[in-house]
Amino acid sequence: MTTTAADTTPRPPAGRAGYMPGEPGMWFFIIGDLFIFAVYFVAYMIYRGQQPELFLHSQQFLSPGIGVINTLILLTSSWCLALGTEAARKGNSAAAFRLLAATFAIGALFPLLKMVEWVPKLAAGHSPGENLFFMYYYVMTGLHLCHVLLGLVIIGFMLRHLRHRASPDIKFIEAGAVYWHMVDLLWLVLFALFYLMR
Amino acid sequence: MNIATAALAGTLADSGRPWYKSPKLDQYICFWSVPVFYNLFGLVFVPLSWMMPPRSPTNSIDGVVAFMQSPNLLLATTILILCVALSAVGNAVYMSQMRRMAVSPVLRYAFVVGAITGAIVGCLFPMFCFGLGAFREGYDPEVLQLLYDFGYMSFIGCLGCFFLNWSCLGLSILLDEKQTLPRWLGYYTIWQSVTEIFAMTLWVSDSGPFAWDGVMTFWFNMLLYVPWQFIVYFCIYRAIRQQPESELDNAPYVGGAARA
Numbered sequence: 001m002t003t004t005a006a007d008t009t010p011r012p013p014a015g016r017a018g019y020m021p022g023e024p025g026m027w028f029f030i031i032g033d034l035f036i037f038a039v040y041f042v043a044y045m046i047y048r049g050q051q052p053e054l055f056l057h058s059q060q061f062l063s064p065g066i067g068v069i070n071t072l073i074l075l076t077s078s079w080c081l082a083l084g085t086e087a088a089r090k091g092n093s094a095a096a097f098r099l100l101a102a103t104f105a106i107g108a109l110f111p112l113l114k115m116v117e118w119v120p121k122l123a124a125g126h127s128p129g130e131n132l133f134f135m136y137y138y139v140m141t142g143l144h145l146c147h148v149l150l151g152l153v154i155i156g157f158m159l160r161h162l163r164h165r166a167s168p169d170i171k172f173i174e175a176g177a178v179y180w181h182m183v184d185l186l187w188l189v190l191f192a193l194f195y196l197m198r
Numbered sequence: 199m200n201i202a203t204a205a206l207a208g209t210l211a212d213s214g215r216p217w218y219k220s221p222k223l224d225q226y227i228c229f230w231s232v233p234v235f236y237n238l239f240g241l242v243f244v245p246l247s248w249m250m251p252p253r254s255p256t257n258s259i260d261g262v263v264a265f266m267q268s269p270n271l272l273l274a275t276t277i278l279i280l281c282v283a284l285s286a287v288g289n290a291v292y293m294s295q296m297r298r299m300a301v302s303p304v305l306r307y308a309f310v311v312g313a314i315t316g317a318i319v320g321c322l323f324p325m326f327c328f329g330l331g332a333f334r335e336g337y338d339p340e341v342l343q344l345l346y347d348f349g350y351m352s353f354i355g356c357l358g359c360f361f362l363n364w365s366c367l368g369l370s371i372l373l374d375e376k377q378t379l380p381r382w383l384g385y386y387t388i389w390q391s392v393t394e395i396f397a398m399t400l401w402v403s404d405s406g407p408f409a410w411d412g413v414m415t416f417w418f419n420m421l422l423y424v425p426w427q428f429i430v431y432f433c434i435y436r437a438i439r440q441q442p443e444s445e446l447d448n449a450p451y452v453g454g455a456a457r458a
Contacts, residue, residue: 025382025384028382028385032385036422129403132406135399135406143392143393
C-alpha cells in the first residue's frame with residue numbers, strides 16, 4: 001500500500017498485451033489466497049460426499065434470498081470499482097473517487113446483511129458446533145467476511161489516496177481492484193456451494 | 199541442509215573477515231539459534247514423546263493415562279521448558295530487523311508482546327500440563343484427561359497471539375518504504391497469519407476435520423506454516439547480510455573494539 005513510486009509509475013500502454021495490473025506482490029497474495037480457498041472447497045466436497053443427507057438437510061436452514069442479494073451487492077460494487085479504475089487510468093480522479101465511494105457504500109452492505117443472516121441462525125441454535133455442515137458454513141463464509149472487511153479497509157485507503165493525490169498511483173488502485181474482484185469471485189463459488197448445490 | 203551449509207559458509211566469509219570479528223556477530227548468533235531451537239523442538243515433540251502429531255481428542259481414558267504417565271513425556275517437557283528460552287533469542291533477530299523498517303514502532307512492540315504471550319500460553323502452559331502427569335503417581339485419570347485437553351488446547355488453540363505477532367510483521371513489511379524485506383513476503387505473512395485464526399474451531403469441535411488433530415485445523419495449518427517459516431528465515435538472513443554496518447546499533451562499540 002505504499003505510494004512512493006506514484007509519480008514514476010508507468011501508465012498502462014494502449015495495447016494491454018503483457019501488461020500486469022497491480023503489483024506482483026498482490027498477485028502472489030491472490031494466488032496464495034485462492035489456493036487456501038481451493039483447499040477448503042475440495043475438503044468441503046469430500047466431507048459432503050461422505051454425509052450427503054446431513055449436508056442437504058442442513059442446507060435448508062440457510063437464507064437463499066439474502067445470499068442472492070449479497071451476490072448482487074458484490075457484483076455491483078465490483079462493477080463500480082472496474083469503472084472507477086478505468087476513470088483513474090484516464091486521469092479523471094474526481095469520477096474515480098465517486099465510483100470508489102459507491103463501491104465502498106455498496107460493499108459495506110455485505111457485512112451488515114451477513115449479520116442479518118447469521119444472528120437469527122445462531123439464535124435458533126444453528127451454531128458451528130451443531131454439525132459439520134454448519135462448521136464449514138461459518139468457517140468459510142467467516143473467512144470470506146474477513147476478506148470483505150479487509151477489502152473495505154483497502155478501498156478506504158484508495159479513497160484517501162484519490163482525494164490527496166492529483167495524479168493517482170495506478171498500480172495501487174489496480175492492486176486494490178484486483179483484490180476486490182477476487183473477493184467477489186470467491187463469493188460466487190461459496191454461494192454456489194452452500195446455497196445452490198443440491 | 200545444503201542451503202543451510204551454504205548460508206553458514208556465507209556468514210563466515212562475510213566481508214573477508216574472520217567470522218568472530220563481524221560486527222553483526224550478535225545477530226548471526228541469534229539467527230543460528232533458530233535451527234538449533236527447531237531441531238530440538240522437532241526431536242522432543244516427535245520421536246521422543248510422540249506429542250506430535252497431536253493425539254486425538256476422542257482418545258480413550260486408558261490411552262490418555264498411558265500417554266500422560268510416560269517417562270519420556272516428562273523428559274521431553276523438561277527439555278522444552280529449558281530450551282523455549284531460545285525462542286526469545288530467535289525473536290530478537292526478527293526484532294532487530296524490524297527496527298530498521300520505516301514504520302511505526304508500535305508494530306514491533308506488539309510483535310514482541312505477541313511472541314511472548316504466544317510462547318507462554320502456547321508452549322510453557324502445555325509443557326506444564328504434559329509434565330505433571332508423570333511427576334506424581336496416582337493422579338485420578340479424569341485429572342489427567344483434563345491436563346491432556348488443557349495441554350493440547352493451549353498448544354494448538356492459542357493462535358490469536360501468533361496471529362497478532364505475524365500480522366504485525368506482515369504489516370511492517372508492507373508499510374516499510376525502505377523495503378527491508380520483500381513486499382511479497384509481507385503479503386505471504388498476512389495470509390499465513392489470517393489462516394491461523396481458523397484453528398480456533400477446535401474449541402467447538404472434538405472430532406472430525408476441525409478438531410485439534412483435524413485436517414483443516416492442524417495439518418492444513420502446518421502445510422502453510424512450515425514453508426513460510428523457512429522462507430521468512432532465509433529472507434531475514436539476507437536482510438542481515440545486506441544491512442550496512444553504519445546502520446548497526448552497536449556500530450560505535452564494535453568499531454572501537456576493532457581499533458583496540
